[in-house]
Amino acid sequence: MPSHTELLRLAVDLAHANRQRGGRPFGAVLARDGEVIATGINDIVHTHDPSAHAEMQALRAGTWRQASPSLAGCTLYASGHPCPMCLAALLMAGCGQVFYAFDNQDATPYGLSNEGWYRCLRLPLVPPPLPLSRLDTGISAAQLYGDTPWPQA
Amino acid sequence: MPSHTELLRLAVDLAHANRQRGGRPFGAVLARDGEVIATGINDIVHTHDPSAHAEMQALRAGTWRQASPSLAGCTLYASGHPCPMCLAALLMAGCGQVFYAFDNQDATPYGLSNEGWYRCLRLPLVPPPLPLSRLDTGISAAQLYGDTPWPQA
Numbered sequence: 001m002p003s004h005t006e007l008l009r010l011a012v013d014l015a016h017a018n019r020q021r022g023g024r025p026f027g028a029v030l031a032r033d034g035e036v037i038a039t040g041i042n043d044i045v046h047t048h049d050p051s052a053h054a055e056m057q058a059l060r061a062g063t064w065r066q067a068s069p070s071l072a073g074c075t076l077y078a079s080g081h082p083c084p085m086c087l088a089a090l091l092m093a094g095c096g097q098v099f100y101a102f103d104n105q106d107a108t109p110y111g112l113s114n115e116g117w118y119r120c121l122r123l124p125l126v127p128p129p130l131p132l133s134r135l136d137t138g139i140s141a142a143q144l145y146g147d148t149p150w151p152q153a
Numbered sequence: 154m155p156s157h158t159e160l161l162r163l164a165v166d167l168a169h170a171n172r173q174r175g176g177r178p179f180g181a182v183l184a185r186d187g188e189v190i191a192t193g194i195n196d197i198v199h200t201h202d203p204s205a206h207a208e209m210q211a212l213r214a215g216t217w218r219q220a221s222p223s224l225a226g227c228t229l230y231a232s233g234h235p236c237p238m239c240l241a242a243l244l245m246a247g248c249g250q251v252f253y254a255f256d257n258q259d260a261t262p263y264g265l266s267n268e269g270w271y272r273c274l275r276l277p278l279v280p281p282p283l284p285l286s287r288l289d290t291g292i293s294a295a296q297l298y299g300d301t302p303w304p305q306a
Contacts, residue, residue, distance in 0.1 A: 049213050050222035050246040051204070060202050069203035084276075085241035092238060092270055093203040117245055123237075123276045 001034035008077040008099050009137045014041050015054070015079035016144055022046075025112070025144055028054035029077040030062040037074065038062035054078060055086035059093060071095040079144065080107060082132075083114040084123050090130065097131040106141035154187035161230040161252050162290045167194050168207070168232035169297055175199075178265070178297050181207035182230040183215040190227065191215035207231060208239035212246060224248040232297065233260060235285075236267040237276050243283065250284035259294035 007029050014027025018041040026042035040057030044050055055078050063069050071093040076082075078100045082090065090098060104113040104125075118125050160182050167180025171194040179195035193210030197203055208231050216222050224246040229235075231253045235243065243251060257266040257278075271278050 044222050048216045048220050048222050050216055050224070051209055051212060051242050056204055059204060063201045063203055067201050069197050069201050071203070083241070083245065085238050085245060088236070088238035088241055088270065088274060088276075089204050091273065092236065117241065120244065120282050121241060121276060122282070123241075123274055129273050129275070 004075070004077070004099050005135055005137060007031055007034070007036070007075075008079075008101055008135050009139070010036075010039075011054070011077040012079045012101050012137050012139050012144060014039055018042060018054075019144070019146075025079070026054040027079045028058040030058040030071070030074055031077065032074045038065055051085065053083060053086050054080075055082050056089060059086075059089055059095075063093070069093060075099065080112065081114065081134075084117050084121050087128070087132075095130060097133070098128075099133050099135050101135065101137050101139070102141050102144065103134055107145065110141070110145040112145060157228070157230070157252050158288055158290060160184055160187070160189070160228075161232075161254055161288050162292070163189075163192070164207070164230040165232045165254050165290050165292050165297060167192055171195060171207075172297070172299075178232070179207040180232045181211040183211040183224070183227055184230065185227045191218055204238065206236060206239050207233075208235050209242060212239075212242055212248075216246070222246060228252065233265065234267065234287075237270050237274050240282070240285075248283065250286070251281075252286050252288050254288065254290050254292070255294050255297065256287055260298065263294070263298040265298060 011027045011029045019025040024042040028040040030038045038061035040054040043052040104115040107113040164180045164182045172178040177195040181193040183191045191214035193207040196205040257268040260266040
């Protein structure tokens with residue numbers, strides 16, 4: 001069974017591949033008992049859908065695949081710290097836990113932090129409403145985010 | 154130009170029609186300067202997508218139609234008070250304001266309130282992060298929600 005770090009590394013690889021195709025550098029993997037159910041990339045640039053965050057795309061693909069809206073027993077691996085929309089969606093769908101690689105501090109120099117939205121909603125970042133942990137994948141934020149300005153979304 | 158109440162009434166009518174086809178009783182209308190850009194219904198029952206709330210479906214359809222992820226200048230009319238996911242999505246997309254017909258108190262007797270998710274996230278309901286107002290459409294919660302138990306989602 002793949003480790004949490006290996007599955008998170010896959011999410012980061014998806015984020016990197018999405019960057020190569022002109023998308024925003026975010027990827028996600030949805031798994032249950034170590035088995036990958038679905039993956040997602042941030043697809044705002046290509047779809048114009050502002051809700052097409054990587055976590056949401058993985059949630060949509062995974063629930064479609066299993067023909068059930070419940071993410072009970074699932075773990076979501078996200079390259080970046082989930083935004084308030086994704087956090088609420090994962091919570092409401094019953095997702096068991098979330099691991100992410102880069103937090104808002106890592107993302108700030110590249111204009112990719114979502115901390116401002118948490119502040120705007122007055123939604124506390126800690127403690128999170130479901131288990132939410134950062135894991136080191138051995139890849140640096142600079143390697144993923146680089147210094148290219150990103151399309152706003 | 155249709156009034157806010159007329160557009161909100163349309164959202165409630167969509168919710169009612171969705172109930173008739175076995176869906177959850179929520180509808181939404183997205184408009185700019187009184188022109189309807191998109192509509193949405195809660196489609197969780199038929200798609201298994203737990204993010205398929207009426208507001209999200211209207212947001213997706215509207216941004217696809219206009220080929221831009223920005224809801225600047227838009228007004229969203231929702232039959233029910235938006236949940237935290239939808240509120241965050243509308244805020245982050247730049248939606249100008251939201252009107253809704255039924256609040257969580259109206260929805261509680263029918264098991265349709267989202268107040269528990271606000272509590273779970275410790276997200277304050279008031280003041281909202283964007284203009285969010287209740288309007289009376291002349292339709293009662295009992296007329297829309299009835300006393301039928303709803304599919305959980």
